[in-house]
């Protein structure tokens with residue numbers, strides 16, 4: 173009588189574990205800009221991947237909203253479906269690639285796939301920046317991969333270096349240009365001297381900016397990426413809502429001109445920093461997360477990042493400074509990052525292992541009020557003797573000291589441009605409040621943080 177043991181033995185002999193997933197079938201959720209570029213890339217690289225890894229990755233099913241649309245991909249029509257369950261629950265799908273975007277239904281679908289034991293690869297920053305802790309915990313509990321290299325800085329390998337190569341590194345700051353649209357606009361304002369509206373229209377005609385550019389130009393997109401970067405760099409739960417953000421839509425040609433004269437350049441930065449002396453075991457780390465325009469010295473490596481390129485600067489205690497540079501968006505670069513994760517997931521699946529994000533602990537978010545940095549401030553004032561003294565008096569009475577000042581007259585009006593010494597955000601806001609009350613101040617034009625002393 174054959175025992176169950178001998179049957180099991182027979183099973184193992186017939187299907188050695190190394191061959192179980194020799195062919196890995198992918199189920200895609202979405203086939204838009206990223207998904208269709210991914211399908212094309214996989215077809216191009218399929219044989220090479222198989223030769224290098226012994227895994228053949230194949231697109232088995234693709235869930236979309238409109239199954240009849242031509243997507244310029246070489247797949248049989250019956251691969252497309254509008255029934256998402258045929259991707260997340262189907263036994264013939266091994267790995268789920270979520271490239272549809274948004275929080276729901278992406279969240280529920282990812283959780284369903286995890287429950288069904290399927291590894292997930294996602295490019296969805298919104299999902300991770302809002303409900304990342306929940307989906308990471310679910311993947312960890314189920315023992316499956318949840319990989320997301322494409323969710324931050326598109327094609328730039330950044331997530332894997334942070335969560336693997338730099339896992340033991342005491343990182344104190346991650347600072348980057350993580351939105352190509354705004355970097356393109358700021359580059360054009362700096363190099364061609366055009367104003368914000370002109371640069372935005374140019375970015376829209378080139379396809380770098382959407383018809384409604386709010387998510388990019390007001391810093392929401394960069395804020396989501398900042399939250400993900402902080403989570404993986406510091407191993408802490410940081411969500412999009414924790415990130416202080418300002419956009420670039422109020423930046424004027426005059427501000428860019430001033431920066432250029434001072435050998436500074438304006439960039440929209442995402443900054444995640446951990447307070448010193450709080451990293452001891454058992455202590456809740458204090459983390460500052462913010463997105464805002466900043467003036468940087470032209471000698472800083474991030475200042476050289478032009479047009480729609482992205483770059484992330486990582487500062488570690490042991491490794492020193494690192495910079496990751498490349499294409500932060502676009503179908504092909506993003507598909508490249510997705511494919512790297514898919515290969516990892518396929519190989520892990522075959523080995524019966526999975527990657528881990530590690531436990532994300534609690535974090536205390538440092539209020540923006542406590543930030544200490546230098547500031548550039550532009551004021552439109554009445555051009556009259558004594559005005560400068562009154563303005564300077566307000567700075568002084570709020571403990572904000574002035575490092576340099578420029579004055580330009582324009583008929584009845586004058587523009588005053590200041591750079592302060594390092595000051596507390598709280599004191600600078602109090603200064604601005606008092607300046608707005610002053611009858612000789614028409615308006616506070618721009619306020620841009622200057623990162624110089626603390627770099």
Ligand SMILES: NC(=O)c1ccc[n+]([C@@H]2O[C@H](COP(=O)([O-])OP(=O)(O)OC[C@H]3O[C@@H](n4cnc5c(N)ncnc54)[C@H](OP(=O)(O)O)[C@@H]3O)[C@@H](O)[C@H]2O)c1
Nearest residue numbers: 202203204205206236237238271272273295296501502506
């Ligand atoms: N584009 C980039 O450069 C870039 C860079 C980095 C990360 N990402 C991220 O990658 C993801 C995808 O971006 P994308 O630019 O490729 O978006 P996209 O072009 O709008 O494509 C979205 C795809 O998802 C499908 N879809 C949407 N809702 C669905 C639903 N409820 N059920 C089934 N299918 C649904 C759409 O189907 P239909 O085609 O039938 O409408 C479409 O194929 C997003 O999370 C985005 O943030 C994009």
